[in-house]
Amino acid sequence: MKLKKVLIYAAIACCNGTGDVMLKRGMQDLGPIALSNWTHVFSAVMNPWVMLGILFLGGFFYAYLTALSWADLTFVLPATAFGYVVTALLSAYFLHETVSLWRWAGVLMITCGVGLVSGGPSLTEPRRSDSLTGAEDPA
Amino acid sequence: MNDLRLWLAIGAVVIASSVGDVLLSKAMKRIGDLDELRSKRGLLAVITRVASNKTFLVALACLIFSFFALLTALSWGDASLVAPASASLTFICSAILAKYFLHENVDRRRWIAAGLVCVGVALLAQ
Numbered sequence: 001m002k003l004k005k006v007l008i009y010a011a012i013a014c015c016n017g018t019g020d021v022m023l024k025r026g027m028q029d030l031g032p033i034a035l036s037n038w039t040h041v042f043s044a045v046m047n048p049w050v051m052l053g054i055l056f057l058g059g060f061f062y063a064y065l066t067a068l069s070w071a072d073l074t075f076v077l078p079a080t081a082f083g084y085v086v087t088a089l090l091s092a093y094f095l096h097e098t099v100s101l102w103r104w105a106g107v108l109m110i111t112c113g114v115g116l117v118s119g120g121p122s123l124t125e126p127r128r129s130d131s132l133t134g135a136e137d138p139a
Numbered sequence: 140m141n142d143l144r145l146w147l148a149i150g151a152v153v154i155a156s157s158v159g160d161v162l163l164s165k166a167m168k169r170i171g172d173l174d175e176l177r178s179k180r181g182l183l184a185v186i187t188r189v190a191s192n193k194t195f196l197v198a199l200a201c202l203i204f205s206f207f208a209l210l211t212a213l214s215w216g217d218a219s220l221v222a223p224a225s226a227s228l229t230f231i232c233s234a235i236l237a238k239y240f241l242h243e244n245v246d247r248r249r250w251i252a253a254g255l256v257c258v259g260v261a262l263l264a265q
Contacts, residue, residue, distance in 0.1 A: 004174075023210065024218035033214045035144070041210050050210075057206075065189065066174060068167040073160060073237040074249050081230055081256045084223050088263055091218050106223070106262030113255030116248060124244040 008067045009118060012079040015060035017086025021094060022053030028095075071122040078114040085110050141215070148212035152205045152225040157232035159201030161240055166194035227260035 026049030033040050044050050060083075067076045085107045092099040167173070170188055177185045189195055212221045234253050237243045245253075 020213075020218060020222050024213050024222075027210065027214045030214065033211055038211070041207055041214075044210055065163070065167055068164050069170060069173040072243045073164040073241060074234050074243050074245050074253070076164075077160075077230055077233055077237075078252055078256055081226055081260060084226050084260060084263060087218060087222050095218065097217055103263050106259040109255045109259030109262065111259075113252040113259060116255065117252035120246070120248045124242070 005071075005118060005122065008063055009079040009082070009114070011063035012060060012067060012076070013082040013086055015056045015063060016080055016083030017090060019053045019056030019060055020083070020087050021090040022049050022056060024091075024095060026050035026053060072124055075117060075120075075122045078110075078117045081110055082114045145212060145215045145221070148208055148215065149221065149225045149228070151208040152212060153228040153232055155201045155205035155208065156225070156229045157236055159198045159205060160229070160233045161236045162194050162198035162201065164237065164241055166192045166198060169194070223260045223263035227257050227263075230260065231257055 026044060026047040029047055029049065030040075030044055045054065064076065064080070067079070088099055088103055088107055091097040166189075170176075170192060173185055173189075176188065209221070209225065212225065215221075230253065234245060234249075238245045
């Protein structure tokens with residue numbers, strides 16, 4: 001169970017962060033989208049970087065669905081936030097965007113938040129009143 | 140004007156993805172453990188089961204809308220601003236919706252974690 005939590009957290013974070021950076025890289029090739037010509041955004045899916053990004057985000061989605069099938073949304077969400085740490089790292093080294101000291105402080109805080117929530121219970125226990133009134137409860 | 144345009148796109152991403160997340164969580168709880176289902180019946184059964192769930196399909200529509208709004212926002216601003224800004228707001232919005240609509244037990248540990256992640260994500264946008 002512990003290993004399952006760690007693996008699903010890692011898969012969610014890595015696929016989400018990498019996917020976003022691939023999308024941004026693809027959108028750099030396309031240039032800004034004008035509001036008057038917004039359907040141009042659909043042609044983005046033909047760009048190889050955007051395709052790769054979609055592939056990564058597909059992997060993220062499967063991991064995310066699996067996690068949500070046995071864990072609370074508020075347990076899984078910090079894992080998706082950890083993806084933005086991956087985005088910050090890749091933005092710095094791959095897209096050459098400037099990452100200031102403040103951003104690194106942000107990275108540290110997100111990491112602490114994820115560490116905190118992942119140490120706790122993953123699913124809300126049904127409350128006593130719920131199980132007493134719940135029609136689906138076999139007991 | 141360009142800033143307003145960018146934040147409107149971010150707002151659209153936030154609302155669509157929070158509602159999508161909550162509906163998705165609701166649908167997946169009803170479907171049950173995907174790992175278990177896959178090991179018993181195979182991947183095809185998982186896909187059929189998930190794709191035939193109405194709540195899942197509505198959630199998917201919300202998430203697809205938020206995806207294209209995100210693509211648009213990414214073309215207008217830096218990935219290291221757009222991605223964290225929409226994430227931070229989605230995070231708060233989804234946590235509140237999860238507490239009131241999914242009745243999740245958001246205890247002190249989770250609120251502190253939520254606070255840390257939100258401040259952290261806001262710092263990323265500096």
